[in-house]
Amino acid sequence: MSSAREQILGTLRSQPGLKVPPLPDVMTSASSDATPIAERIAAFTAILNKLGAPVDVAPDMTAAATRITEVLAQHNASSLALSDADEVLAIAQTLPATIERIPHDAPRESLLRSHAGLSTAQWAIAETGTLALVSRHERHRLSTLLPDLHIALVPASRMLATLGDAFVRIGPDGAPDAPTITFITGPSRTADIELELIVGVHGPKALHVVIVADA
Amino acid sequence: MTDTPTTSRNVSLFATCLGDQLSPDAVHATVTVLERAGCQVTFDPRQTCCGQPAFNSGFWQEAREVARHFLDVFKDAEVIVAPSGSCTAMVHRFVDLFRDDAELLPRAEAMAHKTFELSSFLVRELGVTNLGARLDARVGWHDACHGLRELRIKQEPRQLLAQVQGLELVELKTCESCCGFGGTFSVKMPEVSTAMLDHKLDELQMTPIDVLAAVDSSCLMQIRGRLERRGSPVRTMHLAEILASR
Amino acid sequence: MNTSPSNRKANAFHAQAKNALNDATLKQALRSATDTFAERRSAAIAAVPDWEALREQARLVKDATVARLDHYIEQFADNAEQAGATVHWARDGKEACAIVQKIAEDNGATRLVKSKSMATEEIHLNKALAERALEPVETDLGEWIIQLAGETPSHIIVPAIHMTRDQVGELFVDKLGIPPSNDPKTLCAHARERLRSHFAQADLGISGVNFGVAETGSILILENEGNVRMTTTMPKVHVAVMGIERVIPRFKDLEVFLRLLPRSGTGQHLTTYQSILTGTDSAQDSANGQGPEQVHIVLLDNGRSKIAVDEKMRETLACIRCGACLNACPVYQTVGGHAYGTVYPGPIGAILTPQLAGMHEAKPLPFASSLCGACKDVCPVKIDIPSLLLELRQRAVEGTDHEPATKRSFFESMSWRMWSWFMRGPKRFRFASAMARLGQRMPLVHRLVPPMAAWHSTRELPRLAKRSFRDTYKGPSK
Numbered sequence: 001m002s003s004a005r006e007q008i009l010g011t012l013r014s015q016p017g018l019k020v021p022p023l024p025d026v027m028t029s030a031s032s033d034a035t036p037i038a039e040r041i042a043a044f045t046a047i048l049n050k051l052g053a054p055v056d057v058a059p060d061m062t063a064a065a066t067r068i069t070e071v072l073a074q075h076n077a078s079s080l081a082l083s084d085a086d087e088v089l090a091i092a093q094t095l096p097a098t099i100e101r102i103p104h105d106a107p108r109e110s111l112l113r114s115h116a117g118l119s120t121a122q123w124a125i126a127e128t129g130t131l132a133l134v135s136r137h138e139r140h141r142l143s144t145l146l147p148d149l150h151i152a153l154v155p156a157s158r159m160l161a162t163l164g165d166a167f168v169r170i171g172p173d174g175a176p177d178a179p180t181i182t183f184i185t186g187p188s189r190t191a192d193i194e195l196e197l198i199v200g201v202h203g204p205k206a207l208h209v210v211i212v213a214d215a
Numbered sequence: 216m217t218d219t220p221t222t223s224r225n226v227s228l229f230a231t232c233l234g235d236q237l238s239p240d241a242v243h244a245t246v247t248v249l250e251r252a253g254c255q256v257t258f259d260p261r262q263t264c265c266g267q268p269a270f271n272s273g274f275w276q277e278a279r280e281v282a283r284h285f286l287d288v289f290k291d292a293e294v295i296v297a298p299s300g301s302c303t304a305m306v307h308r309f310v311d312l313f314r315d316d317a318e319l320l321p322r323a324e325a326m327a328h329k330t331f332e333l334s335s336f337l338v339r340e341l342g343v344t345n346l347g348a349r350l351d352a353r354v355g356w357h358d359a360c361h362g363l364r365e366l367r368i369k370q371e372p373r374q375l376l377a378q379v380q381g382l383e384l385v386e387l388k389t390c391e392s393c394c395g396f397g398g399t400f401s402v403k404m405p406e407v408s409t410a411m412l413d414h415k416l417d418e419l420q421m422t423p424i425d426v427l428a429a430v431d432s433s434c435l436m437q438i439r440g441r442l443e444r445r446g447s448p449v450r451t452m453h454l455a456e457i458l459a460s461r
Numbered sequence: 462m463n464t465s466p467s468n469r470k471a472n473a474f475h476a477q478a479k480n481a482l483n484d485a486t487l488k489q490a491l492r493s494a495t496d497t498f499a500e501r502r503s504a505a506i507a508a509v510p511d512w513e514a515l516r517e518q519a520r521l522v523k524d525a526t527v528a529r530l531d532h533y534i535e536q537f538a539d540n541a542e543q544a545g546a547t548v549h550w551a552r553d554g555k556e557a558c559a560i561v562q563k564i565a566e567d568n569g570a571t572r573l574v575k576s577k578s579m580a581t582e583e584i585h586l587n588k589a590l591a592e593r594a595l596e597p598v599e600t601d602l603g604e605w606i607i608q609l610a611g612e613t614p615s616h617i618i619v620p621a622i623h624m625t626r627d628q629v630g631e632l633f634v635d636k637l638g639i640p641p642s643n644d645p646k647t648l649c650a651h652a653r654e655r656l657r658s659h660f661a662q663a664d665l666g667i668s669g670v671n672f673g674v675a676e677t678g679s680i681l682i683l684e685n686e687g688n689v690r691m692t693t694t695m696p697k698v699h700v701a702v703m704g705i706e707r708v709i710p711r712f713k714d715l716e717v718f719l720r721l722l723p724r725s726g727t728g729q730h731l732t733t734y735q736s737i738l739t740g741t742d743s744a745q746d747s748a749n750g751q752g753p754e755q756v757h758i759v760l761l762d763n764g765r766s767k768i769a770v771d772e773k774m775r776e777t778l779a780c781i782r783c784g785a786c787l788n789a790c791p792v793y794q795t796v797g798g799h800a801y802g803t804v805y806p807g808p809i810g811a812i813l814t815p816q817l818a819g820m821h822e823a824k825p826l827p828f829a830s831s832l833c834g835a836c837k838d839v840c841p842v843k844i845d846i847p848s849l850l851l852e853l854r855q856r857a858v859e860g861t862d863h864e865p866a867t868k869r870s871f872f873e874s875m876s877w878r879m880w881s882w883f884m885r886g887p888k889r890f891r892f893a894s895a896m897a898r899l900g901q902r903m904p905l906v907h908r909l910v911p912p913m914a915a916w917h918s919t920r921e922l923p924r925l926a927k928r929s930f931r932d933t934y935k936g937p938s939k
Contacts, residue, residue: 004550004762005538008705011766012531018772023525026713027518047730104751108695112661128731135742141694141751145687163731164716170737171712175677179544179742180752183735188687191727192603192619193645194490194626195497201602201653202660203687203734230930232884236894237923239930250937260931263884269877271832273854277881284885311848364834393791397831402915404829407478409919410795411831414492440920 029164033127040126040159041211047129051186052199053207057156061087064212065094068118068151071208072099077115081106081143085120087153088138092118104139117143117204120153121184123169124209127162130185131209134170136178144184150204152184154211222340224254227292229330231302232264233432241432241453245298245333248458252343254296261288266312267305271398275312282309286322294340295330298455299431300362303332307365332362334430334454338371344378350460351381354452355419357429357438358391372430372454379457385424389415394429396437412441419449430454466613469802471814471823478800478829487623491797494622498788501728502839509724518717520843523779526675526710530769530778533675533708538760540678544740546756554584557761561586561667561700564757565595568698570665573597574656576684576692577604578669579617579782580702580761582804583817586667597667598659600688602652609636615798615806617784618726623797656688666692666753670703671781672718673758675710679739680758683722683732690734699738699753704761706769706778718781721841725783764817773852777812779842786836786846792829801826808836812849820857824867827853872911891931898925 035043045055058064068091072080079100082088092101102114119140121131131152133140144150160166170181188203199205226249234242249256266281285306289295297303307330309323337343354376362368376384395401395411402408416438419427427442427449429435439451469477481487506512526533538548551557565573573590575581575597587608590596599608603620607613610632614620621629630643639651668689672681680701682689693699709718715737723729742752769775787793787807798806803814803823811826827850836846860866883893900906901924907917916922 004552004556007552008550008760008762008766009531009535011762012534012769015770015772018528018770020528021521021524023710024518024521026711027515027717028713029716108661112657130731135751139751141690145690145694163719164713167713167716171677174712176679176712176737176739179739181737182690183731183737184733185731186733188685189733190602190649190686192601192606192621193624193629193648195494195619196626196645198646198649201649201686201688202600202656202691232890235930236897236925239926239928239933242930243934246934256937258931258934258936261887263887263890266884269880271851271854272877273827273851273856273858274877274881275855275859277877280881281884311851360831360833360835364838391835393831393833393835395791395831397833399912400828400831402912404475404478405915405919406482407792407795407829408831410482411791414791414795436923437920440916440923443921444919 028167029162030168031165033161033165035126035161037156037159040161041156044124044126044129044159048186048207048209051129053186053209055209055211057211057213059213061091061212062094064153064210065091067210068153069095071149071151072116075116075149075206077149079114079116081111081114081117081147083117083119083138083140083143085138087120087155088118091153104143108142111142111146114147116149116151117145117147118151118153119144120155122158123166124154124159125163125166126159128185130163130166130183132166132170133182133184134178135180140182141180144182145203148200148204149206149208150184150187151208151210154209156211156213159211223293224341225293226254226256227289227295228256228258229262229265229289229295229297229302230258231297231299231432233436234298237436238432238453241298241455244453244455244459245296248333248337248346248455249296251346252337252341259288265302265305267302268398270305270308270312279312282312283319286319286326289326292329294336296333296336297330298333298453299433300332300359300366300368301431301433303330304361304365306330332366332368332430334371334375335366335368338374344374346375346378346458348378348458348460349380350457352425353383353385353423354426354428354457355385355387355422355424356390357394357415357427357434359429359431359434360393362430363391375454375458379460382457385422387415387418387422389418394434394437396433398433401437408437409441412437416441416445416447419447424449426450426452426457428452428454428457466611469613469799471802471818471826473802474800474825474829477802478796481796481800486625487797490623490625491794494616494619495788495794498728498784502725502785502788505724505728505730509720515717515720516841516843519721519841520779522709522714522717523842524776526708527706527769527775527778530705530708530766533710534705534760536675537673537678537708540676541740541758542678544678545743546678546740546758549757549759551759551761551763553763554761557584557702557759557763558586558589560759561702562590562593562595564698564700565590565665566593568665568755570696570698571595572659572663573665573667574600574659574663574692574696575667576669576682576689577601577620578667578702579804580669580704581667582614584702584761584763586702598656600656600659600692602649602686605652605656606632609633613799613804616787617782617805623799660691660695663696665698665700666696667700667702668692670701670707670758671722672715673703673708674712674715675708677712677739679712679737681715682736682738683734685733687734690736693736693738694752697753698755698757700757700759702759702761704763704765706765722781722783725785725839725841768816774816774849776844777816777849779844780809780813781842783841785839785841789835789839791831791833791835801829808846812846812853815853815857820853820864820867824857827857894925894929901925
């Protein structure tokens with residue numbers, strides 16, 4: 001034990017007579033909202049659209065693959081960095097052969113120059129338009145960050161109502177489910193110059209979500 | 216209108232030191248208004264100041280001495296009404312001043328409970344909004360900070376002004392912006408204090424009004440001093456003066 | 462800019478504020494920025510029906526945490542180490558800087574990147590690292606602009622709030638050799654390109670921490686740009702500097718704070734990214750961790766533990782650094798952040814700085830307020846800043862057991878003694894007001910008596926009524 005630790009804790013314990021108010025119960029919005037999935041998707045879409053991120057709903061994986069191919073073409077993206085989620089690996093197989101696929105464990109240099117990244121999300125949050133990615137289920141840290149375009153393929157069944165619902169799932173026993181959990185709400189942005197909103201600073205310049213109806 | 220019979224109408228007037236010395240007309244108007252609302256008003260000439268100037272300047276010992284005097288003067292008052300949100304808020308703060316004084320703390324608490332600012336006393340305590348006043352003017356209202364944020368007074372003066380015949384209330388965007396007075400702040404940092412006020416007064420160039428009104432003589436003193444320096448035609452009036460107009 | 466960053470001092474607030482008032486460009490930039498943020502905040506919270514309940518809850522959680530900070534910070538440290546992070550304890554800024562420097566040297570790191578962090582500003586980490594040729598590249602766009610300009614941040618959330626697009630454009634032309642531009646989008650694109658190469662090569666990343674979770678050892682960092690994710694992912698070593706008061710007890714408490722912080726700060730319902738990091742990837746995922754191999758958390762005291770055991774002041778530590786009080790403050794709106802001469806400006810800076818740096822280092826700050834209370838109304842954790850300012854004013858004047866009173870002029874102290882005496886008896890009061898009436902007939906008094914001269918410099922003097930209320934009141938009309 002270092003002496004700095006002892007000294008800091010010592011100061012904190014130097015006034016034992018002070019009041020100790022009780023810790024209140026956790027306040028959570030979990031399970032407070034029972035809106036049907038379709039409505040959740042609508043709310044999620046509305047928020048992300050406002051932030052400049054398109055959201056599509058595809059009836060099945062085939063349709064989703066078609067949509068992803070179109071989006072890649074729109075962005076002139078010919079290389080795609082993949083997370084290691086099963087859904088991502090499966091759909092990547094069905095994309096046109098002209099698209100270079102870069103696996104999650106490829107060297108940093110190739111990830112840095114890939115045009116687009118494809119991931120899923122363990123949860124989506126309707127209330128805030130947020131994707132929640134949990135590293136234990138999907139190694140997502142690079143493919144959702146480095147490319148200019150991030151495409152997320154999200155099964156509709158993962159659409160939660162509230163932020164609280166997400167906390168219950170990413171921290172089932174009150175502890176996070178993985179070393180890294182990332183919440184993503186829209187493309188990277190800044191307002192640091194005269195508060196003018198600019199999209200695409202360090203992270204992706206564009207986010208495109210494809211929701212798959214029957215996952 | 217709500218009738219709250221528990222509130223006494225035997226009012227001890229706290230003129231405030233600024234009101235007494237700088238704007239006696241506003242204090243006379245306060246008496247008139249309270250009497251029209253059915254109150255018996257008494258004025259105890261032993262009163263001086265609430266102690267706020269020293270309290271806000273960090274001189275709590277001196278503030279305590281003056282607050283102690285206030286507690287003595289108003290010991291037997293049933294209710295105390297002041298034409299100032301700031302001075303009323305100070306009386307409510309006596310509990311901070313006497314927090315380590317077992318004898319005076321209960322007296323400070325009791326004093327806080329029976330001390331009211333004019334507009335909230337009329338509207339909340341007496342349920343009175345119409346005082347039969349008339350004033351032909353476009354009036355902008357200044358929500359003085361201590362009334363607004365410590366006493367939560369916002370609608371009360373507006374409800375009273377709404378009943379004044381001929382008066383057009385002009386809502387200013389900057390109605391809640393501080394006038395920059397802040398007691399000794401106004402002379403310790405005069406440039407900052409004035410720049411804060413100018414933000415408010417700049418709006419008057421776009422929004423024409425005849426009168427800028429408030430319920431605090433201190434804010435009005437600051438505002439008037441700057442309006443005069445800027446050569447503005449806008450007048451200042453205390454709420455009581457408007458309500459006493461006929 | 463009228464004052465150079467290195468010369469600014471909290472004790473020079475008056476002069477710095479006057480300089481700011483004379484800067485027309487700054488005045489306009491500040492007003493537009495603070496107004497915009499205040500409007501966005503109002504709109505964002507208007508859409509939250511239980512806003513007051515959230516504030517109440519957050520404050521209760523913070524109060525309970527600060528009261529047992531010893532317990533929670535120790536629990537945090539133990540759990541973070543359990544998860545694979547290395548935890549360091551720093552009593553003050555110097556110790557914290559030395560720890561970061563040693564981590565860099567132990568790892569042979571020479572290319573450092575950094576994301577925005579007030580705690581690292583507080584301890585002047587960049588300056589300390591620069592002495593060892595280890596100065597990190599700031600990667601938040603605003604912070605990077607500030608770094609290129611050799612400036613200091615003027616706002617907690619928007620560090621370059623005081624600079625116009627033209628000024629940023631000129632800076633980029635000068636420092637980066639880009640073709641002339643004042644288009645924020647173009648400037649931002651240049652920043653992206655430059656900083657990407659720094660990220661790609663960096664061997665150590667430094668970040669701050671918004672919240673540390675005691676029961677899990679996790680840290681949460683909020684951002685919009687993606688530079689925090691870059692900084693905490695790309696280099697092999699991640700060092701997070703965390704004030705000990707950043708800790709909250711439970712993982713699920715994060716929800717309430719996530720609802721409050723972005724709305725209060727930028728008016729967003731959530732910032733673009735939240736990174737919740739618990740130890741290292743490799744501790745749980747030895748095969749394929751994508752993040753850094755080492756995570757170090759530097760727990761910074763630097764005066765916080767003393768505040769935690771100061772019962773009247775400890776609510777200061779509830780602050781979540783949203784910046785809402787700055788945007789709401791009429792003094793900040795008028796003079797901006799640099800006038801404060803401190804890392805933490807505005808109302809929160811005025812209460813925090815005298816406590817962290819000592820009253821004698823920040824004498825004017827508790828007095829740099831009209832006590833209007835706007836800060837208290839917007840604070841997401843309901844810190845009663847006006848009351849804390851008053852408490853600090855009292856301490857400055859009357860001193861405490863630990864700190865002597867700050868020096869007052871004889872004139873000031875004497876004036877208040879006399880004032881108190883005159884205010885304690887009606888005859889004395891009458892005498893004093895008669896003297897004042899006499900005095901105001903003498904024009905020289907306006908110019909010579911300091912408070913009146915100060916008033917008269919910008920405003921017409923108030924005139925005492927010829928006859929006071931007490932001299933004209935005749936008793937009840939009936």
